[in-house]
Structures are given as structure tokens and as C-alpha cells.
Amino acid sequence: MSGRFITLEGGEGVGKSTQLRALAAALTARGAEVVATREPGGSAGAEAIRALLMEGADDRWDARSEALLFAAARADHVARTIRPALARGAWVLCDRFVDSSRAYQGGGGGITDADIMALHAFGSEGLLPDRSFLLTLSAEAAARRLARRDTAGTDRMGSKPGDYQMRLAARFAELAAAEPARWRVIDADADAETVTAAILAELDPWLR
Ligand SMILES: Nc1ncnc2c1ncn2[C@@H]1O[C@H](COP(=O)(O)OP(=O)(O)OP(=O)(O)O)[C@@H](O)[C@H]1O
Ligand SMILES: Cc1cn([C@H]2C[C@H](O)[C@@H](COP(=O)(O)O)O2)c(=O)[nH]c1=O
Secondary structure, three states, X not given: OOXXXXXXXXXXXXXXXXXXXXXXXXXXXXXXXXXXXXXXXXXXXXXXXXXXXXXXXXXXXXXXXHHHHHHHHHHHHHHHHHHHHHHOOOEEEEEOOHHHHHHHHXXXXXXXXXXXXXXXXXXXXXXXXXXXXXXXXXXXHHHHHHHHHOOOOOOOHHXXXXXXXXXXXXXXXXHHHHOOOOEEEEEXXXXXXXXXXXXXXXXXXXXX
């Protein structure tokens, strides 16, 4: 069972972190080495950039600066964490990756997809996941989950307005539709165990 690079994508509160933990446990139980990681973050340098991105006022960065910071964090994460793990045969499970930049800074923030992918080509040598899961959930259900989880309030990126959330959901759907060999769309409006089973079923051919 050789390692693969798997990403979980979608809006806030759809259950990405919950599913990442469950998948990591399931794969570890099958004897795989698993590197569970996240973006922005996942390496010392990228975690430092994460603090710049997640803290402060909504207008702390303009759209171009924000896109560059996400790409710089990703470049360090890819070079220091993801590529070494893949090279030794580990499974890399990542909570968000370049598709979040394409949806948030692209669909939500107005940066062109060509510009985001050019930054990715330079910073991360264009690395793409073997499989990306888009977890879909209605905005209302996601908001209910977040209200239960985030009783202390949201961070800078989570405080975007409702129309931004709608643009990014539409953009994620477009990305998945445009590259069906890489993406699987998973209905996240079920209990967590059912969602995990649906994801594992999609990974089954790689788990033999
Ligand atoms: N299938 C599920 N059914 C009900 N609640 C869930 C489910 N999956 C996750 N939750 C709960 O919803 C909340 C949000 O889940 P989680 O933190 O995994 O989402 P996320 O997509 O990683 O969010 P973010 O993008 O903000 O990091 C948590 O309190 C979690 O326990
Ligand atoms: C990788 C990446 C992330 N974002 C946004 C999406 C979320 O609002 C935050 C990350 O928070 P999480 O609770 O850890 O999911 O950052 C983005 O706008 N662009 C990106 O490339």
C-alpha cells in the first residue's frame, strides 16, 4: 500500500478536520504511515505565516498580498513536510491545499485562477493531490455546526460575509466538475461515521 497525497476541501464547518482525524486513524490502523497536516500551516515557517493570515482585521491584507502569503506558506509546507513524507511512502492527509486558494482568493477574492496557479507552479512546483474530496453541506447546517464549535468567535478568515461564502461554494463545485479524475464530491450532511465510510470507500482501490 504505497502512500498518496489526499486533500479535504470545502467551506468552513463542513467537517474537514473531523474527517481528517478519522481517516488518519483508519489508515494508521491498516499499518500505513500517515502525516496529517493542514493549510495554511504544516511546517514551522508556514505556521508562522498562518498567524499573519488568521489574526487581525479583515482588511489587514489586500487580495494580492493575501494570495502571496498563502502561496509562500504552501511552498514551505510542500518542501519541508509534504514532499519528504511522500518520498518515504507515507500517506499525506491535508486539511485544505491549493484548491482553497483557488476558491477563496479566486472565487471569493477576485484573483485569477491563472495567477494562483502561476504562484503554485513557482512556489510548490505545481504539486497536486492524488485525490481531493469536496465535502458539501448547506450553509445553514455549516453555520449551526460552527455556532456550536466556535463559541469564542471566529478568526480573520472565518469572518467573511455571506456572499463570499456563496461564491466560494460555487467555485469549489466548478473546480471539482472541471477535474473529475482528481475530485470526489462527498455529501457531508450525514453523521461523521457515515461520511468517513464514504471517503474510505473512494480510497478502497488504493488500500489493498
Ligand atoms: N458529520 C457531522 N455531523 C455533525 N457534526 C459534525 C460532523 N462533522 C463535524 N461535526 C462538528 O462540526 C464542527 C465543525 O467540524 P470541523 O471542525 O471538522 O469542520 P471544518 O470543516 O474543519 O471547519 P473549518 O473549516 O472551520 O476548520 C465541529 O464541532 C465538529 O465536531
Ligand atoms: C489554505 C487556504 C485557506 N484559506 C482560508 C480558509 C479558512 O477560512 C482559513 C483556514 O482556516 P481553517 O479553520 O484551518 O480551515 O483560511 C484561504 O483563504 N486560502 C487558502 O489557500
